[in-house]
Amino acid sequence: MTAKTSHRTWAEPYKIKMVELLHMTTRVEREKAIRDAGYNTFLLRSRDVYIDLLTDSGTSAMSDRQWAGLMRGDEAYAGSESFYRLEEVVRQYYGYRHLLPTHQGRGAEHIMSQLLIKPGDFIPGNMYFTTTRLHQELAGGKFVDVIIDEAHDTQSSHPFKGNVDLAKLDELVQEVGADCVPYISLEGNVNMAGGQPFSMENLKALHSYCREKGILIMLDATRTIENAFFIREREAAYAGKSVKSILREICDLTDGCTMSAKKDALTNIGGFFCCNDDELFQRAKNLAVIYEGLHTYGGLAGRDMEAMAQGLHEAVMEEHQAARIGQVRYLGNKLADAGIPIGLPIGSHAVFIDAKRFLPHVEQDSYPAQALAAEFYVESGVRAMERGNVSAGRDPETGNNRRPALELVRLTLPRRVYTQAHMDVVAECVVNVFQRRKQIQGLKMTFEPEYLRFFQARFEPLAKNN
Ligand code: PLI
Numbered sequence: 001m002t003a004k005t006s007h008r009t010w011a012e013p014y015k016i017k018m019v020e021l022l023h024m025t026t027r028v029e030r031e032k033a034i035r036d037a038g039y040n041t042f043l044l045r046s047r048d049v050y051i052d053l054l055t056d057s058g059t060s061a062m063s064d065r066q067w068a069g070l071m072r073g074d075e076a077y078a079g080s081e082s083f084y085r086l087e088e089v090v091r092q093y094y095g096y097r098h099l100l101p102t103h104q105g106r107g108a109e110h111i112m113s114q115l116l117i118k119p120g121d122f123i124p125g126n127m128y129f130t131t132t133r134l135h136q137e138l139a140g141g142k143f144v145d146v147i148i149d150e151a152h153d154t155q156s157s158h159p160f161k162g163n164v165d166l167a168k169l170d171e172l173v174q175e176v177g178a179d180c181v182p183y184i185s186l187e188g189n190v191n192m193a194g195g196q197p198f199s200m201e202n203l204k205a206l207h208s209y210c211r212e213k214g215i216l217i218m219l220d221a222t223r224t225i226e227n228a229f230f231i232r233e234r235e236a237a238y239a240g241k242s243v244k245s246i247l248r249e250i251c252d253l254t255d256g257c258t259m260s261a262k263k264d265a266l267t268n269i270g271g272f273f274c275c276n277d278d279e280l281f282q283r284a285k286n287l288a289v290i291y292e293g294l295h296t297y298g299g300l301a302g303r304d305m306e307a308m309a310q311g312l313h314e315a316v317m318e319e320h321q322a323a324r325i326g327q328v329r330y331l332g333n334k335l336a337d338a339g340i341p342i343g344l345p346i347g348s349h350a351v352f353i354d355a356k357r358f359l360p361h362v363e364q365d366s367y368p369a370q371a372l373a374a375e376f377y378v379e380s381g382v383r384a385m386e387r388g389n390v391s392a393g394r395d396p397e398t399g400n401n402r403r404p405a406l407e408l409v410r411l412t413l414p415r416r417v418y419t420q421a422h423m424d425v426v427a428e429c430v431v432n433v434f435q436r437r438k439q440i441q442g443l444k445m446t447f448e449p450e451y452l453r454f455f456q457a458r459f460e461p462l463a464k465n466n
Contacts, residue, residue, distance in 0.1 A: 102299055117136060147163070183218045193347075256276060
């Protein structure tokens with residue numbers, strides 16, 4: 001791709017019109033804040049955070065056009081014009097026939113799981129996502145990981161660590177029968193694997209396999225525009241194509257999707273479910289009125305749908321994706337150059353720190369990634385998120401911690417929010433903590449909620465030499 005103007009490769013294609021002031025804290029204040037939060041960064045108050053890299057979900061900066069869209073929102077209960085505008089944009093970029101807005105991604109996951117899964121079913125997928133798997137389990141299904149082995153190894157530089165291992169998938173289908181596999185849950189830029197893409201070649205092979213077996217492919221489209229960017233960059237046959245056309249080709253090979261619009265789509269709230277099948281859509285609309293709202297708003301205000309429609313136009317822009325992914329790489333490369341163990345290749349939405357290699361002396365049931373995220377906060381007011389043993393939860397059959405191969409701290413970059421100087425502060429923070437890593441102890445869990453424990457669990461430090 002040739003740059004339209006001469007600028008540095010990933011410089012931002014926008015300028016700042018309004019700023020939000022940040023609150024600075026002292027180390028003593030942060031030590032108290034993290035103690036009060038039970039060493040869980042989800043329980044910190046945002047006013048106590050300097051650089052918030054907890055998540056890229058709902059944290060994007062909206063553009064002037066999105067803010068203008070808020071004024072245009074049609075707040076009719078039924079048949080809102082904003083819905084029809086959103087429907088047109090989703091059809092244009094994603095290509096599915098039917099759109100059902102939902103309050104956010106998990107609302108769509110709930111509806112889809114209830115519609116497609118019957119008790120005793122198996123749902124293969126390219127690695128679990130927390131809310132996705134929980135909804136599959138609540139519907140009576142069992143998730144089975146069929147991602148390629150390289151995805152579980154932070155040091156593998158495989159360009160498409162989000163690929164499905166078709167041999168693993170076939171083994172499952174042979175064992176349980178295709179009738180017990182309603183669909184494969186295929187995520188773009190797999191979050192828990194470090195923001196790693198699948199290739200179009202892999203998706204085409206998956207499509208042929210699933211057509212032959214009568215298994216649907218349901219896409220988690222949350223970060224699939226970013227996946228399309230990686231396909232263009234890494235798959236020779238797509239080098240000259242646009243992100244838009246690659247996104248469309250991905251969707252055309254799938255049967256429907258769930259979407260958290262709080263990521264790719266640059267909005268602060270929202271999601272949707274899409275499908276091509278008329279009968280499935282009828283049933284989805286009917287469930288929506290119980291759990292979300294009428295099918296032309298699905299838990300969203302008209303203005304939210306306007307912001308989403310405009311956000312999607314901006315999200316598929318080449319220069320937006322170049323800046324987005326460029327900024328993540330800037331931070332990742334700085335950390336890698338300083339010898340910090342990070343997940344490779346650097347993903348699209350976050351830099352993942354390998355807590356097992358950062359804190360080899362902390363055993364996994366003492367939650368090294370949770371402890372490390374708390375240390376980053378105390379060091380510099382940088383808020384990160386654990387993506388390891390706490391997030392993975394317990395095996396429902398044994399009740400034991402799942403102890404996933406990946407024990408990661410995620411430094412997640414909100415879209416269009418922070419500057420290069422902020423990234424330098426984050427890198428300094430991580431390097432400072434790395435220098436004193438031997439003094440860092442693990443944690444013990446003192447409160448564990450029943451579902452999605454990482455959001456609300458509380459911890460305290462293990463006594464020294466424990
Ligand atoms: O947070 P929701 O309900 O809008 O979306 C749930 C969800 C579904 N799929 C994927 C791949 C996600 O990443 C996701 C939410 N992710 C969050 C909140 C995150 O911090 O990564």
